[in-house]
Amino acid sequence: MLKSQHHRTRIIWVALILLAVVLIAFALGLSIGPAQSGLRSAFSALFSGTESDSVLHSIVWRIRFPRVLLAMFVGATLSLGGLVFQALLRNPLAEPFILGVSGGSAIGAIIGILLGLSRFPGICFTSFLGSLGTLALILLMSTGSSILRKDSLLLSGVMVNAFCSAIIMFLVSITQDARLHNIIFWLMGDLSATDLPQVVILGAILIPCFIFVFVLSHAMNLMLMGKDMALTMGINIKAVTIALLMVTSFMVSATVSFSGLVGFVGLVIPHLLRLVLGPDHRSLVPACIFGGAAYLVLCDLLARTLPQQGEMPAGVITALIGAPLFIILLKKSRK
């Protein structure tokens, strides 16, 4: 009784602190951009009506706002996806991008683009099929003996990823028109092409998934303690595992169809937060949602402001940060 009280306060505190971080990232994301405006004028544009400086107002609200919102949703999803995969596969290095689930979604999405489908529901659906396909492939390859073996899971992921890249390159090289340029940029993780209605659709898809994962966070805790423990607590391990994997793949493929391949977010954020908060998923789930949201907003801010001319895809920044961390973690886990 006392313990659960303690947990609840802890969750609330963690959520509040991270919410503050998200708000700061949100404010920065809205106020910084190539059209130099300065913090103060951006803020006044934020809270003023349309009649003030209409140019700045539409830049802040109609260009930066949807983009920041998209970065938040994508960051939250990928970070949560990483957390779920790490818990279910009991592998600290599991992550949607590393496992090839993102790659599978990308194949599905590119096929959708080439077929000329609309982003929603068309491309979202082909992307989801792609992610399910790769997930099944990875599980099939790595289960056989035991899902616990870290190396076999990672190796399967690497191979599935390599295969996905080959298919993506194949699709890209048979496409000889103007869409090519967009596909390539999108593949590297691009958050620029969104307007508000589309982000709202994405949010409506993702938020129920977030809640679903949060509801199952206690079950994840118990499953991590071992099969017997989970069974005695009345958890249907198979059902929970399948439900979580499906929902996670669904979330990830939805974000991939919007923003391409943004890698390593699901590695960096859960690890960072586990160091601070410990292994309890009831606080880790909300923490990963907020932490991932803030992280990707800041990465995208760098991607928008670092280049002198134009912008770079946000996926470049997340990979530059995430890949070295992955190597460090891999080395640590070998010891």
Add this chain to the structure above:
Amino acid sequence: MTKILATLISAITILLASDLPLTAKTAEDQLGREIRVPDDPRRVIALAPSITEIIFALGQQERLIGVTQYSNYPAEAATRPKVGSYVRLDLERIVALDPDLCLAIKDGNPKETIDRLQSLDIPVFAVNPHNLESMLQTIQKVGDILNASQKATTLVADMRSRIQRVETLVSKTAHRPRVFIQIGISPIVSAGSNTFIDELINRAGGINVAAGPSAYPHFSREQVLALTPDVLIITSMARSGGYEKAKADWSRLADMPAVRQKRIHTVDSDLFDRPSPRLLEALEILTRLLHPELFKEGL
């Protein structure tokens, strides 16, 4: 008294018009859309280098407040603020310049960006030049909405007479050399049927050996050799300079007629791949390269 009143009213009208687009006209763009454009656009952004060139050729550059990354002609164009490249437009920079009109090109500008600009209440007039004839219409259209119709008519008439001159010249000979124009070096890319380059080759009195349904087909070195081109033209992506090496690579393949006859040339790609008035320069250069014999006595 009436005169003073009239002056006053017109002064007020001008004052109002300078701030609010009270006076707008409807024009049909080359995608067949009815677009509300200001009567006298003062803040125009050209969303492709070719459109920038057209605006300068029409002498309307004082209206131009923004261009895209590779807008390098004429030199003055490069001094205008940049709004990203024409395939990756920077929405925020465009909006920040507060344009009253954007001129877009169908083949290149992403449709999503154009749609979003319109949702931000920025009028976007799209042009769609896909061959020489429609390019002339593009120039006339752009002239019309920038209140330079007369200038456009003169320019178009001049371009027509240059096309006519080439046609007359080429009709003097029945010889039609086989031409391969290389627009991409690695991989080797050429231009198929229904492209500007295909049309230029035909008008200049040549046969496009890359003609085919694919607009920008890829080739292997072997395939190019099998096409036995008499003339091989490499469009220089001036930025990289790799075309000199490409030229040297081809020169080793002595079996190709173009190599034997020493007819490998490099040309400025900006002339050949931009649907702007300078395409006529490209046509004249190409005619000279394909039919040097016609120019012996001078044009």
